[in-house]
Amino acid sequence: MSEAKTMQAVVCHEFGPLTDLKIEETAIPSIKDNEVLIDVEAAGVNFPDALIVQGLYQLQPDTPFTPGCEVAGVVVKTGSKVSHLTPGQRVVGVCQIGGYAEQVAINAAQVLPLPDFINVEEAAALITAHATAHHALKQRANLQSGETLVVTGAAGGTGLAAVQIGKAMGARVIAVCSSEEKLALARQHGADEGINYTQEDLKESVKKLTNGNGADVCYECVGGDSFDAMSRAMGWGGRLLVVGFASGKIPKLPVNLTLVKGYAVVGVFWGVFTQKSPQVFAQNMQELMQWYQQEKVKVVIDKQFSLTDAAQALQYMTDRKVMGKVILKP
Numbered sequence: 001m002s003e004a005k006t007m008q009a010v011v012c013h014e015f016g017p018l019t020d021l022k023i024e025e026t027a028i029p030s031i032k033d034n035e036v037l038i039d040v041e042a043a044g045v046n047f048p049d050a051l052i053v054q055g056l057y058q059l060q061p062d063t064p065f066t067p068g069c070e071v072a073g074v075v076v077k078t079g080s081k082v083s084h085l086t087p088g089q090r091v092v093g094v095c096q097i098g099g100y101a102e103q104v105a106i107n108a109a110q111v112l113p114l115p116d117f118i119n120v121e122e123a124a125a126l127i128t129a130h131a132t133a134h135h136a137l138k139q140r141a142n143l144q145s146g147e148t149l150v151v152t153g154a155a156g157g158t159g160l161a162a163v164q165i166g167k168a169m170g171a172r173v174i175a176v177c178s179s180e181e182k183l184a185l186a187r188q189h190g191a192d193e194g195i196n197y198t199q200e201d202l203k204e205s206v207k208k209l210t211n212g213n214g215a216d217v218c219y220e221c222v223g224g225d226s227f228d229a230m231s232r233a234m235g236w237g238g239r240l241l242v243v244g245f246a247s248g249k250i251p252k253l254p255v256n257l258t259l260v261k262g263y264a265v266v267g268v269f270w271g272v273f274t275q276k277s278p279q280v281f282a283q284n285m286q287e288l289m290q291w292y293q294q295e296k297v298k299v300v301i302d303k304q305f306s307l308t309d310a311a312q313a314l315q316y317m318t319d320r321k322v323m324g325k326v327i328l329k330p
């Protein structure tokens with residue numbers, strides 16, 4: 001039987017509206033010595049994918065390109081310098097682009113074998129959201145047991161992951177969401193307190209829930225007004241994590257606030273961390289998988305879409321409807 005040479009992939013021809021994405025027959029990627037080719041069985045959908053397609057992300061790939069930054073599936077082929085993976089092995093992989101396709105070539109350092117206890121759908125949904133929260137709270141914030149952690153966007157992909165991981169690390173977690181339904185989900189996943197920031201003043205509510213002390217750590221992935229309020233609700237020695245700007249507004253910080261309150265503003269860029277520190281990334285993933293097995297972290301798949309419906313999946317996310325994660329099934 002001759003080997004297939006083409007595959008289905010979602011293609012972005014130029015930066016613009018999500019509805020311009022096309023599903024096309026494209027060439028199967030060739031692999032370099034340090035890469036593996038993966039048969040994609042599930043691809044995670046993440047907010048940065050929508051930003052990249054619209055040309056709003058910090059990284060702008062050459063067009064045309066295929067979006068998609070995390071996949072789970074089976075290794076088809078390995079490059080000559082790859083020794084820790086073999087064809088037929090179940091894996092998860094992270095890539096900046098290329099995941100919304102039937103096959104993708106990924107640097108082997110960012111591909112990890114998948115334990116038997118997790119299926120491909122949950123694995124594809126677990127990586128970016130949970131691993132970002134894990135890296136942010138562990139390496140960037142050095143979150144300690146007993147500290148108070150505030151999580152904004154707490155029912156979204158990475159926010160809900162931060163709620164679970166914050167609890168796993170022993171913190172008291174305050175979830176911040178825009179509806180009671182979203183707060184209920186965050187509570188179900190371990191949040192001790194909830195603030196509906198469409199109804200309550202965020203800064204005052206955090207102060208009230210911390211006896212006037214402010215937050216030790218904030219996992220801030222919304223930006224705009226939410227970041228502004230949290231920059232005024234941090235406690236002495238706190239760490240305000242800059243994770244994302246889902247509101248579309250990149251805030252500006254009056255730095256005198258950090259001086260007066262003695263807190264640090266700490267940037268988080270998980271994708272670059274996986275490339276610069278592949279060994280720490282691999283250790284983190286081991287711990288994350290252990291927590292998954294122990295049910296300390298759980299994957300909530302809100303919806304599954306087919307590859308042909310990638311634009312709808314991204315729209316569902318930018319419409320602020322996602323509760324947990326969305327995945328694509330090629």
Ligand SMILES: NC(=O)c1ccc[n+]([C@@H]2O[C@H](COP(=O)([O-])OP(=O)(O)OC[C@H]3O[C@@H](n4cnc5c(N)ncnc54)[C@H](OP(=O)(O)O)[C@@H]3O)[C@@H](O)[C@H]2O)c1
Nearest residue numbers: 047153156157158177178221243244245246247268269270
């Ligand atoms: N730094 C990193 O390495 C890294 C890694 C992954 C993701 N991120 C960033 O983290 C942010 C969240 O990503 P995610 O995958 O968790 O997204 P998500 O599942 O869509 O969650 C985003 C949350 O933000 C809130 N939000 C407020 N205004 C919004 C708006 N105008 N549109 C959409 N959501 C809005 C929503 O919660 P409420 O309705 O409750 O306000 C929503 O649940 C994004 O900015 C993403 O780029 C950063």
